[in-house]
Amino acid sequence: MALAFQVAGTALLPCNPLRAAALRGAPTPSSRRISLRGVSPRAEFHLRPLPYEMDALEPHMSKTTLEFHWGKHHRSYVDNLNKQIEGTDAERYNLSELVLKGYNNGNPLPYFNNAGQIWNHEFFWSSMCRGGGGEPPAKSEVLELIVKSFGSYEEFAELFKRAGATQFGSGWVWLVLTRDAKLEIVKTSNALTPIVWDHIPLLVVDVWEHAYYLDFQNKRPDYLAEFLDHLVSWQAAGERLSRAKAFVNVGEPVIPDL
Structure with a gap:
């Protein structure tokens, strides 16, 4: 059964990750810049901004960790995915579609790892917030x-x-x-x-x-x-x-x- 998934929105305020994207006009995880190459559109993925400042999670997760983790590791997955799908039919898919199609029933296609890592990281960033943690609210x-x-x-x-x-x-x-x-x-x-x-x-x-x-x-x-x-x-x-x-x-x- 094919499902359509998209990573949750992000936040500007502590522990308010789902309303933030609308507040600041942040792109969706599958947002791309579209340019014309002949008559065919070329889609390109971009590194999505973090939903908080680099030091927002300190002292529990350091600014240095985010600079390396988001700024280098996550960025490399985005850059590598764009190289892998350039000039292929996969360019027309959004990120969730790339993950699902790339999994290929347990026989992953070459671009699956980079697409999966981008999806996972965007979901991870939005799973955290400043002032988070502890038991969920009572009666939630x-x-x-x-x-x-x-x-x-x-x-x-x-x-x-x-x-x-x-x-x-x-x-x-x-x-x-x-x-x-x-x-x-x-x-x-x-x-x-x-x-x-x-x-x-x-x-x-x-x-x-x-x-x-x-x-x-x-x-x-x-x-x-x-x-x-x-x-x-x-x-x-x-x-x-x-x-x-x-x-x-x-x-x-x-x-x-x-």
Whole structure:
């Protein structure tokens, strides 16, 4: 079943990631500059601005980490993807389509890794905010579903951190909404993203070494604890859940932009 996914919006204000793009006219993750080459349009991806200032997540994630992680690693995926798809039929696809088509039923096409890493990173940036972390607000839909799915927030947090600590090598840890409207913790390696399995991501943490090594060295568990305690945006996760859950409940084949 083909799904249409798009990364959640970003924020200017602490923990308000979904209204920010409209406030500042930020481009969508699949925004491109279009130029004419003969009679065929050429689409080019661009590095999307962060949803906060470089030092907004300090002291929990340093400005230096963001300068390298977003400014160099993320940028390289964008540059490499543009080179890979130039002059091919893939130029006509948006980012989500590139990820889904590039996965190719488990036989990834050459551009999949760069497209997947761009999608994952944009989702990661918007999964964090200044002043975030801790338990989701009392009586919030996301907390209620966490308790229903895992027994308690504390149990969820332990499982999430354990998943991140035990992910071998590079990868990602996700909280997803499944097609049967349940929450699950999913680990993916390298550039894989759970949208290729019809899961709907609510939040993600990057466990590639470049995401945490400057701040935490080899102490990945400390980084994961800092993410949950001080960085995760439960407002973003809750709004993603509210919009996605309605479509899961009615069995729609296409998920609205997240």
